[in-house]
Amino acid sequence: MFRYFVLENKTEEELFFCSVCVCSRLFSSVAGALYEHKLDEPVLSGPSVALEGSVEEFYCEIPGNLTSLAVLYELYVESNPGKMIAEYSSLSGQIATFNVLIKTQHDGRLVCKASEHNNTDIQSPLSQGLDLKVIVPVKDVRIVSHPASNNVWEGQTLTLQCKKSKGTYVSYEWLRKEIPVETPYNRTDDTLIIHRLSVQNTGDYMCVASNRFNDTMTFDSRSDVISVKVKEYVSKPEISLEVEKLEDAGVRAVVTCRSSKGSPINTFRLLNDTDVIEEKTTNRTSAIFHVPVELDRITGRVRCNASNEGNWVLSEPVNLTVESVGGAVMVRPVTHTGRDFQVVGLVLLCKVERGTFPHYRWFLNGSRLQGRGAFYALAWSDDSVLSLSVGPDSAGLYHCEASDRFDNRTSIRSAQMLINEEVVNSVSPVAVLVVLSCFALLNVAVMSCCVYGVVLRRRYSGKYLPIEHRRKMEISVKHEGEEEDDNYPFEEMSEGYEEDVVLADRMSDSAEEEDESVDETLLYEDAVSK
Numbered sequence: 001m002f003r004y005f006v007l008e009n010k011t012e013e014e015l016f017f018c019s020v021c022v023c024s025r026l027f028s029s030v031a032g033a034l035y036e037h038k039l040d041e042p043v044l045s046g047p048s049v050a051l052e053g054s055v056e057e058f059y060c061e062i063p064g065n066l067t068s069l070a071v072l073y074e075l076y077v078e079s080n081p082g083k084m085i086a087e088y089s090s091l092s093g094q095i096a097t098f099n100v101l102i103k104t105q106h107d108g109r110l111v112c113k114a115s116e117h118n119n120t121d122i123q124s125p126l127s128q129g130l131d132l133k134v135i136v137p138v139k140d141v142r143i144v145s146h147p148a149s150n151n152v153w154e155g156q157t158l159t160l161q162c163k164k165s166k167g168t169y170v171s172y173e174w175l176r177k178e179i180p181v182e183t184p185y186n187r188t189d190d191t192l193i194i195h196r197l198s199v200q201n202t203g204d205y206m207c208v209a210s211n212r213f214n215d216t217m218t219f220d221s222r223s224d225v226i227s228v229k230v231k232e233y234v235s236k237p238e239i240s241l242e243v244e245k246l247e248d249a250g251v252r253a254v255v256t257c258r259s260s261k262g263s264p265i266n267t268f269r270l271l272n273d274t275d276v277i278e279e280k281t282t283n284r285t286s287a288i289f290h291v292p293v294e295l296d297r298i299t300g301r302v303r304c305n306a307s308n309e310g311n312w313v314l315s316e317p318v319n320l321t322v323e324s325v326g327g328a329v330m331v332r333p334v335t336h337t338g339r340d341f342q343v344v345g346l347v348l349l350c351k352v353e354r355g356t357f358p359h360y361r362w363f364l365n366g367s368r369l370q371g372r373g374a375f376y377a378l379a380w381s382d383d384s385v386l387s388l389s390v391g392p393d394s395a396g397l398y399h400c401e402a403s404d405r406f407d408n409r410t411s412i413r414s415a416q417m418l419i420n421e422e423v424v425n426s427v428s429p430v431a432v433l434v435v436l437s438c439f440a441l442l443n444v445a446v447m448s449c450c451v452y453g454v455v456l457r458r459r460y461s462g463k464y465l466p467i468e469h470r471r472k473m474e475i476s477v478k479h480e481g482e483e484e485d486d487n488y489p490f491e492e493m494s495e496g497y498e499e500d501v502v503l504a505d506r507m508s509d510s511a512e513e514e515d516e517s518v519d520e521t522l523l524y525e526d527a528v529s530k
Contacts, residue, residue: 040064042073044112044127050102051213052136060088060096060112060127069093070117075100078109078129085110089117107134107168137219138167141209149205149228152197153263153309160192162207162223173208181205197230204228233311234262234285237304239318243293243357243406251406253293253320257304258286259313269305277302295324327353329402329414346394346419348386352402352412359405360384365396388419395420 039062046058060073073096075085085106088096100106109131115124144161152158162172174181174192185192190209194201204227210220242254257268268287270277280287293299301317334347350360360383362369362376369376369386375394379385382405388394397418403411 039071039114039116039122039125041125042112042114042127044075044110044130046098046110046130046132048131049133049135049214050106051217052102052104052134054102056100056102058086058098058100058110058112058130060098060114061090062114071096072115072117073098074113074115076111076113077106078111080105081111091117102134104134104136104168106132108132133169135211135213136166136168138164138170138209138211138221140165141207141221141223143205143207143223143226145226145228149226151231152228153231154198154233156197158194158197158201158228160194160205160207160226162190162192162209164190164209164221167209167211167219167221170209170211173210175206175208176203178206199230199232202228202230231263231309232261234266234306234308234313235259236313237268237306237315239302239304239315241318241320243322243404244290245406251293251295251322253291253322255289255291255302255304255318255320256286257289257306257315259306261285262306262308264308266306266308271303271305272300291320293320293322295322297321321356323354323356325352325355325358325402325404325412327355327412329353329400329412331398331400331414331417333417333419343390343421345387345389348388348398348400348417350384350386350400350402350414355402355404357405358382358384358402359408361401361403361411362386363399363401364394390419390421392421 042060042062044058044060047056050056058075060075062071070092071090073088073090075087075098076083077085086098086100088098090096096112109129111129112127113124114127116122141162141164144163146159146161147156149158149160160174162174164170170190171187172190173187174183174185181192183192183194190207192205192207204225206225207223208220209223210218212218237257237259240256240258242256243251244254245251255270257270259266262285264283265281266283266285266287267279267281269279270289270291277291278289280289291302299320299322302320303317304315306313306315329350329352332349332351334349335343335345348362350362352358352360362378362383364376369378371378375391376386376388379387384400386398386400397416399414399416401411401413403409
């Protein structure tokens with residue numbers, strides 16, 4: 001930058017001094033401009049990975065640097081150029097060596113700046129960046145759950161975050177019951193997200209965070225276990241109905257509302273159409289209600305409503321009318337055959353004509369059969385089925401009795417049924433009659449077909465006799481082939497005669513029987529030719 005001087009009233013000595021100053025300034029500016037590009041770009045080298053707290057060496061130099069040039073080297077983090085990490089003065093071309101105590105803030109890209117000592121007019125170049133990873137051992141890992149792990153419901157989304165107090169370049173592994181979780185997740189991310197929770201996601205979760213230094217040192221930290229319990233919404237309830245006899249001779253219905261799943265607390269309501277009969281809150285998935293009823297009187301239908309955590313489901317309706325046992329009791333046998341079509345087993349089904357809650361009892365020769373014996377077994381909850389094997393021990397008179405399940409003081413008895421090997425293996429007269437009738441009908445059908453065939457043969461044999469006669473004449477003509485000249489007129493006449501006969505015969509057939517099928521004629525003609 002040039003300055004302007006006032007030359008008026010100056011002596012010769014002062015003018016000479018001013019001219020010298022101006023020349024020196026011009027010379028200095030020109031020399032600085034020429035010398036500005038003498039510093040080349042420095043080269044920075046050193047480790048790319050370092051452990052926090054360790055001392056590492058980094059080197060910086062200008063290739064081809066003259067030994068007479070004094071250079072100041074400075075080390076920076078590229079993202080923070082205002083804070084120098086280290087510096088080195090090279091007075092005679094030495095390579096700059098930085099001994100750096102590694103800190104967390106050194107993580108990133110390092111650059112080296114070179115400048116000449118005490119000369120700010122020369123541009124200071126920067127080196128290419130050197131990426132440095134600072135490994136901080138991971139410590140103090142804990143899990144944060146959102147929402148809270150003890151208040152999650154099926155269908156929701158659960159987010160588990162593995163937080164650490166220290167650690168860089170950390171990878172994460174999630175365990176459930178000491179087994180790696182099956183839910184896909186990013187191992188470099190500290191978050192595990194589980195969508196659409198179900199009961200299968202219930203368990204104890206743990207986070208294991210780890211990092212490594214040069215594949216020689218491994219650091220890991222395990223979090224405390226966090227328990228995740230996925231709560232279930234109550235399912236659609238089902239109603240079961242029983243009846244109890246009261247001491248005052250009355251009866252009451254025992255209505256059980258039961259859901260297959262549902263986390264507490266569950267609320268069950270018994271509804272009569274739209275009115276609430278009774279309400280119960282329980283930690284279980286079922287509730288029992290007692291409702292007074294009158295026998296053989298229409299009471300109506302009831303439903304059960306179950307709810308938890310705002311979920312609301314309604315059961316199918318159940319008729320609360322209780323009808324006492326009455327009417328006839330029937331026993332129906334079902335046989336099981338073995339080899340040679342012999343009956344080896346028998347199933348007896350007992351059914352009363354009416355009754356909401358019937359119960360059955362079986363008797364053999366007046367003795368009651370209970371549970372399972374050597375040759376029999378009772379089945380179904382109401383003992384309405386009796387299975388037995390046919391043999392000497394099972395022979396006798398069987399009958400069943402039906403009564404109300406809640407009151408067996410009165411019962412209805414079925415007719416007795418005789419069962420032994422001779423009876424069950426004998427052929428019923430009805431079955432014999434059916435078999436004989438079928439056999440007789442088969443014989444009649446066969447005889448009708450035979451008579452129809454004979455009549456049909458006689459009818460068509462007379463019609464097509466000229467055709468057979470013509471064929472015999474053709475054979476005789478072939479044997480007399482030696483007299484071809486003499487027979488040629490006769491052959492021509494015979495052919496004309498035969499054609500006339502056949503034509504006349506077919507015309508008479510059409511006139512006499514227009515309803516006859518052409519297909520039957522052709523079939524018969526083939527039969528005659530054969």
